[in-house]
Amino acid sequence: DIVMTQSPDSLAVSLGERATINCKSSQSVLYSSNNKNYLAWYQQKPGQPPKLLIYWASTRESGVSDRLSGSGSGTDFTLTISSLQAEDVALYYCQQYYSTPRTFGQGTKVEIK
Amino acid sequence: EVQLVESGGGLVQPGGSLRLSCAGSGLSFRDHWMHWVRQAPGKGLVWVSYINSDGTTTRYADSVKGRFTVSIDNAKNTLYLQMNSLRAEDTAVYYCSRAADSGPFAVWGQGTVVTVSS
Numbered sequence: 233d234i235v236m237t238q239s240p241d242s243l244a245v246s247l248g249e250r251a252t253i254n255c256k257s258s259q260s261v262l263y264s265s266n267n268k269n270y271l272a273w274y275q276q277k278p279g280q281p282p283k284l285l286i287y288w289a290s291t292r293e294s295g296v297s298d299r300l301s302g303s304g305s306g307t308d309f310t311l312t313i314s315s316l317q318a319e320d321v322a323l324y325y326c327q328q329y330y331s332t333p334r335t336f337g338q339g340t341k342v343e344i345k
Numbered sequence: 346e347v348q349l350v351e352s353g354g355g356l357v358q359p360g361g362s363l364r365l366s367c368a369g370s371g372l373s374f375r376d377h378w379m380h381w382v383r384q385a386p387g388k389g390l391v392w393v394s395y396i397n398s399d400g401t402t403t404r405y406a407d408s409v410k411g412r413f414t415v416s417i418d419n420a421k422n423t424l425y426l427q428m429n430s431l432r433a434e435d436t437a438v439y440y441c442s443r444a445a446d447s448g449p450f451a452v453w454g455q456g457t458v459v460t461v462s463s
Contacts, residue, residue, distance in 0.1 A: 269376055272449035281440050281453035330402045334392040
């Protein structure tokens with residue numbers, strides 16, 4: 233199984249400042265035949281289901297703010313919130329869909345400082 | 346409106362059974378993979394199972410293999426999860442989700458709560 237490890241577990245950022253979440257996979261999720269990274273990011277707010285934010289490591293889902301961006305390749309990935317807003321307070325999960333079982337990171341809690 | 350709606354959760358004793366349903370509206374299951382994901386209280390997301398659109402391929406997490414069975418009824422646009430021999434550690438919110446083929450989980454239901462307790 234591919235183990236996904238996020239860091240940090242939580243972070244507090246001032247409004248308008250940058251928030252950065254890291255995700256590391258135990259093996260590469262880059263599929264060489266199409267050069268795509270099978271890595272997604274989700275946001276989950278209390279009492280709500282997860283919401284897809286980013287897929288293929290860097291493609292923003294329709295309707296997602298352009299303040300959110302994904303980067304990375306192979307085993308190391310980053311989700312960046314360029315200017316934190318109150319509505320960004322949530323849990324964030326990375327997930328690999330390269331192989332079964334699909335696995336998620338343990339989650340990163342983002343709060344306002 | 347595109348939505349998935351889960352039902353069938355509840356309180357069950359250890360060793361008991363439940364069948365969860367996930368009804369889709371405004372979307373089709375055809376040409377998509379349907380997944381079940383669970384989240385224990387205060388914990389993270391854990392993938393449980395998936396099924397392809399014609400029901401010919403299924404996969405399960407090791408923790409539920411042999412106890413849970415996923416199925417699909419495309420005529421009713423409904424996904425199911427039959428859960429047998431339930432344990433306390435199966436207590437969680439169960440979400441269904443639709444993925445484009447082997448892609449990310451783009452559409453999620455609101456979840457249904459399963460509590461296994463005596």
